[in-house]
Structures are given as C-alpha cells and as structure tokens.
Amino acid sequence: MLHRCSRVLSQFLGRGNSKMLREAYSTSLHCVQAQEGMSVSPDVIAKIEEGYAKLQAAPECHSLLKKYLTKEVVDQLKDKKTKLGANLLDVIQSGVANLDSGVGVYAPDAEAYTLFKPLFDPLIQDYHNGFAPDAKQPNTDLGEGKTSALVDLDPEGKFINSTRIRCGRSLQGYPFNPCLSEANYLEMESKVKAIFDNITDPELAGKYFPLDGMTKEIQDQLIKDHFLFKEGDRFLQAANACRYWPKGRGIFHNNQKTFLIWCNEEDHLRIISMQEGGNVGQVLERLIKGVKTIEKQAPFSRDDRLGWLTFCPSNLGTTVRASVHIRLPKISAKPDFKSICDGLKLQIRGIHGEHSESEGGVYDISNKARLGLTEFEAVKQMYDGIAHLIALEKAA
C-alpha cells in the first residue's frame, strides 16, 4: 500500500509574507513510504509485453518510444518499480495507446528518469540534439540583462502575429500526474493560489481562475484565444494525467493576459509570457520577472543532470518553449520547409498548439530542444531561426 500524508497549512497560506509562505510550504511536503519488496504484478508485465508487441507490429508508428523500447529494455525494466509504485507501463502507456505520438513516454515521478534510464537516456539524447547520458544541464541563465539584444523580429508587423515563451516547473515534494491523489491536486492548487495572491508587481498581478466552476463559454473563449490549455488531450489522458479533472486545475493571468500561469495541466506549473507582435525581448523580460517572483515563494524540483524536472522528457532542462505565430506563405508552401526548420533546430506546430493543424497559413514555430543549453540560448535558438526564416521569405 502506498501511504501519503500531508499536513494542512492553510492557516499560513494567503498571508502576504513570502518567507512565511516558503517555510509553510516546505514543512508540508509529502511523506511517502517506500514500497520495498513489492513487485510488479504479472498482469502489468503482460500489458508491457503486449504494448511492446503492438508498437513493433505498427508500421505507421514512428515514435521515439517505439525506437528505444527494445526487447532488451523491456526485459531489463518490466519488473522495476519506483518508491512511489510507478512501473514501466506508467511510462509507456500513452505512446502505446497513441501510435501517432512523437515521443510517447512520460515520467510518472522524478525517480522514473533514473530507474528507467535505459529507455529514457537514449530517447532524451535523440530528442535533445545529442544530450549524452553523461551530459549535464548548464546552470540556469534566463537571460537577465541580455533581453535588449532580442530586438523586435518584425517591427512592421508583416509576419508575426504573436510571441510566447513558457517554462514548466514542478513543485518539490510532489510526484507527477499519475501518482497524484485528488487531495494532492487540491493542496497544490491552494498553495500556488496563495502565491499568486501575493504578487504585487503591477505588470504581473492578476487573478486565479479555477477550472472547477468556470463556465464552458469562458473556458472555450480562453482556449480559442490561445491562453488556456485544451481539455481532453488524448495523449495526457492515456498517460493518466487527467484524473479528478477539473479539480486542482486552473489559470492565473494578469489583466492584459500577457502573464499567465497554468496550474496542474501537464506540469504542476506552466509560467507563460506572451503578447502580440514579434518583440521577443519584451516577452522574455516579463517571463524572467515572473519566474523570479514565483520561485522566491515555492521550491521547485531540479535535477543536477536533467535540470528542471517535467512530466514529459521533451521539456526537461530549461523547460523553455519560445514560439511565434507566424505567416510565411511563400516558404511554408515549399516541400523542404520542414527540413529547413529542422536544420535551424526549430519545431513546427499548428495554430492551436501541439497536434493541431495550421490555419490561414499561420504556424507555431519554436525552439525544439530544451535540454543541454541555457534558457537564454533556447530563446536565442528560436530568435535566430525565425530571423533566418523571415529573411528567406523576403527573398523568395
């Protein structure tokens, strides 16, 4: 049996003192009793083996999961369990259910990254531009003092609709989605809400809107306007990441909706800065201020090798995805558009985010790698790549 205990500290939360909040936070971390001696049940092992066979038998599947879940890896890992009780099936089930996954794996808790490293390490190396098993994420450098170098990419407003930079953070002391209870979700939400209530900077201050109780109209409008996460993502659902929905989920935003924080979607927190146009420097400057404000009050999980820890290995390290919504009608019509973007280490998505299509010729283009480089370098990768694409478009 897995036992979790946590002490309620609501009497501390909500008071406007960040030191007090931080102390209250750290004394309420979870106590988790290890499950030593418990093995993985035969039916779970059978499902892992069936999953492996399903992937192998699917020619349409090109996920990194399929590439790196070899027979040897299955045999080596199928009977392993983390201290919180997560097994290989928890890691692979989304990619097995969704054969069109690009990555196909999630880490149910932080320990999964080390316990299941024969699967994670080569997959991480492949996704993050060759980040080797002995490589180490550099120290955090969000780009303080350097944002003025990122001048507006599109001062005439011909190509870029909007710019967005987000990063993810996991609250120390809590595992990731599949291992969280309903009480965990609610407790985390109340902790971060107290932190949000404490934001006083006029550019950042705003309000938290829980999903539970939000009208369908408001929710749909926020999604349509690109501010809020979608509901019912089949990749997350199959990863067991949507349990107790909408409990503990929500969005904080300032009045202008240029600084936003998602609570308990894929990651515990997603911190987002966005605005219309191509002024990357301004967007990054606001994100830096926001991240520094939040991290003063909440300790986040960071691994010496993998950097900031996230549920999906594609987000490890910096966790930064810096994107523009951009129209490049001439070059995006060319058959080599994707390979040009690959060469610039850029990822193309549709207008409504991952797994969506372009609309009206607008693409979401961002840095692809998030690990093995600093936060500023990740943003700069997008910045330089987009500057190059705009030059190609102008010349086409």
Ligand SMILES: Nc1ncnc2c1ncn2[C@@H]1O[C@H](COP(=O)(O)OP(=O)(O)OP(=O)(O)O)[C@@H](O)[C@H]1O
């Ligand atoms: N540059 C941008 N301008 C406006 N909206 C954006 C921009 N980039 C992304 N978005 C919007 O943000 C929302 C979330 O997108 P998406 O889920 O692809 O990315 P994400 O937040 O980086 O998370 P993940 O990579 O985990 O999916 C979507 O509505 C998407 O259209």
